Amino acid sequence: MFYIVGERINTSRESVNQAVSERNASYIQQDVQKQQEAGAGYIDVNAGARIGHEMEDMQWLLEIIQQVAAVPLCIDSPDPEVLEMAYGMVKDPPMINSISLEQNRFDIMIPFLKGKNCKIVALCMDDSGMPTCTQDIIDRAKKLVRELEGIGINRDCIFVDPLMQPISTSTSNGAIVLDAVRGITRELSGVHTICGLSNVSYGLPSRKIINRTFLSVMMAAGLDGAICDPLDRDLMATFKTAEMLLGNDDFCAGYLKAFRAGEI
Amino acid sequence: MFYIVGERINTSRESVNQAVSERNASYIQQDVQKQQEAGAGYIDVNAGARIGHEMEDMQWLLEIIQQVAAVPLCIDSPDPEVLEMAYGMVKDPPMINSISLEQNRFDIMIPFLKGKNCKIVALCMDDSGMPTCTQDIIDRAKKLVRELEGIGINRDCIFVDPLMQPISTSTSNGAIVLDAVRGITRELSGVHTICGLSNVSYGLPSRKIINRTFLSVMMAAGLDGAICDPLDRDLMATFKTAEMLLGNDDFCAGYLKAFRAGEI
Numbered sequence: 380m381f382y383i384v385g386e387r388i389n390t391s392r393e394s395v396n397q398a399v400s401e402r403n404a405s406y407i408q409q410d411v412q413k414q415q416e417a418g419a420g421y422i423d424v425n426a427g428a429r430i431g432h433e434m435e436d437m438q439w440l441l442e443i444i445q446q447v448a449a450v451p452l453c454i455d456s457p458d459p460e461v462l463e464m465a466y467g468m469v470k471d472p473p474m475i476n477s478i479s480l481e482q483n484r485f486d487i488m489i490p491f492l493k494g495k496n497c498k499i500v501a502l503c504m505d506d507s508g509m510p511t512c513t514q515d516i517i518d519r520a521k522k523l524v525r526e527l528e529g530i531g532i533n534r535d536c537i538f539v540d541p542l543m544q545p546i547s548t549s550t551s552n553g554a555i556v557l558d559a560v561r562g563i564t565r566e567l568s569g570v571h572t573i574c575g576l577s578n579v580s581y582g583l584p585s586r587k588i589i590n591r592t593f594l595s596v597m598m599a600a601g602l603d604g605a606i607c608d609p610l611d612r613d614l615m616a617t618f619k620t621a622e623m624l625l626g627n628d629d630f631c632a633g634y635l636k637a638f639r640a641g642e643i
Numbered sequence: 644m645f646y647i648v649g650e651r652i653n654t655s656r657e658s659v660n661q662a663v664s665e666r667n668a669s670y671i672q673q674d675v676q677k678q679q680e681a682g683a684g685y686i687d688v689n690a691g692a693r694i695g696h697e698m699e700d701m702q703w704l705l706e707i708i709q710q711v712a713a714v715p716l717c718i719d720s721p722d723p724e725v726l727e728m729a730y731g732m733v734k735d736p737p738m739i740n741s742i743s744l745e746q747n748r749f750d751i752m753i754p755f756l757k758g759k760n761c762k763i764v765a766l767c768m769d770d771s772g773m774p775t776c777t778q779d780i781i782d783r784a785k786k787l788v789r790e791l792e793g794i795g796i797n798r799d800c801i802f803v804d805p806l807m808q809p810i811s812t813s814t815s816n817g818a819i820v821l822d823a824v825r826g827i828t829r830e831l832s833g834v835h836t837i838c839g840l841s842n843v844s845y846g847l848p849s850r851k852i853i854n855r856t857f858l859s860v861m862m863a864a865g866l867d868g869a870i871c872d873p874l875d876r877d878l879m880a881t882f883k884t885a886e887m888l889l890g891n892d893d894f895c896a897g898y899l900k901a902f903r904a905g906e907i
Contacts, residue, residue: 550894584899585907588880593888596862598860616852617856623810
């Protein structure tokens with residue numbers, strides 16, 4: 380099973396920021412409904428952009444989103460107090476976005492996560508910054524998994540994000556991350572991998588074809604989660620086609636259904 | 644380096660068949676020029692459809708194509724006499740399409756290929772039919788490579804085609820071939836892999852998205868050759884994007900050039 384985490388409810392997006400500041404519930408709710416109709420398995424909720432308002436904005440978002448959401452939420456915040464409040468509000472076990480190896484984030488997230496019933500996005504970031512080679516990513520993934528298992532988190536709940544850096548800054552960034560996903564899939568059996576898709580294309584034109592082609596090659600390497608925009612029609616068409624080609628669509632039923640719905 | 648073999652000059656295509664029967668050189672030449680401008684590294688030439696005319700049609704095609712071709716040709720015939728004639732006519736070392744393990748083809752191709760300066764498409768087909776699992780493909784690939792090396796052919800000249808069967812006939816066909824390409828890449832170091840792209844989508848709607856998504860996932864698995872239509876704009880855009888993401892496009896120069904040319 381592949382996890383599509385819909386990324387649109389994020390106050391760093393101008394339209395969402397405006398809707399949140401105006402408490403325009405229907406705008407948010409319609410967006411959530413569209414994302415889940417398009418195939419999102421989780422809805423990411425990030426209220427970090429309005430400085431000083433994150434707690435109340437997150438609370439309001441969770442209230443109104445849960446009036447319409449048919450899928451669980453991905454609570455996206457660096458603040459454990461916001462996460463604690465949000466965790467107490469959500470009806471279904473959420474995905475928590477995120478923990479990393481940066482000491483100040485790690486030290487507050489480990490006690491927070493202990494005993495929680497949730498899935499966790501684990502970023503391969505530490506205090507030295509972004510990883511620089513495949514082995515670096517795999518080593519960080521192993522450390523994150525070891526620490527999370529140490530507080531009782533099941534491997535099946537861990538989604539390692541290898542952190543794709545823009546291909547425009549180094550042509551080897553893609554190969555490094557692809558090899559890392561293969562390595563994590565092989566060496567950390569049972570652990571999931573997840574990746575945001577938009578960073579790869581930063582600084583280049585025609586970003587959408589880069590994002591969707593990156594999704595398909597990452598899926599071929601073993602990726603089983605993506606944080607992305609499910610309303611990007613071509614992205615989802617590529618996703619469904621790749622699922623079929625990789626053997627995850629019995630009788631091509633998902634592909635044919637999407638075709639008949641005009642989505643492919 | 645990835646090898647794009649342009650597949651369009653094939654008399655099984657109606658427009659080409661008509662042009663060949665009318666000896667319409669400019670039609671063929673324009674098509675060849677378009678294919679090489681679009682990125683074909685080889686131009687496949689197949690004159691098999693007009694029964695009883697293959698020898699003369701191939702001869703005419705090679706004459707007129709070589710007046711305009713800037714890239715080498717891929718001579719595509721099951722008939723060693725046609726291949727012998729064609730091999731004698733081509734200016735640059737060609738690709739020869741193809742040998743297989745079917746006894747009647749194998750027995751005539753091995754003596755034909757001995758001592759030839761060419762690249763060879765080696766199909767994983769034998770008298771029992773198409774391969775049915777990953778190990779079957781890899782075993783056939785090993786046998787083909789062993790036999791070809793036995794007559795002095797360099798590994799770098801061998802392009803193994805694992806033979807993709809339609810995904811509509813079995814949802815596991817894609818995974819089988821992807822694993823086979825990974826296995827051949829790993830276990831037969833130095834040997835190339837090549838694949839026709841259109842068979843995968845047989846029997847399904849919106850075939851082009853299947854073909855191009857298949858290309859990208861196969862490239863992620865290690866494929867380094869495709870027999871395809873380089874005039875399929877979206878296919879080539881996906882190809883160039885995948886090349887960049889897989890680390891084969893320094894400074895994203897090929898991607899950016901294609902973007903500026905309106906190809907992406």
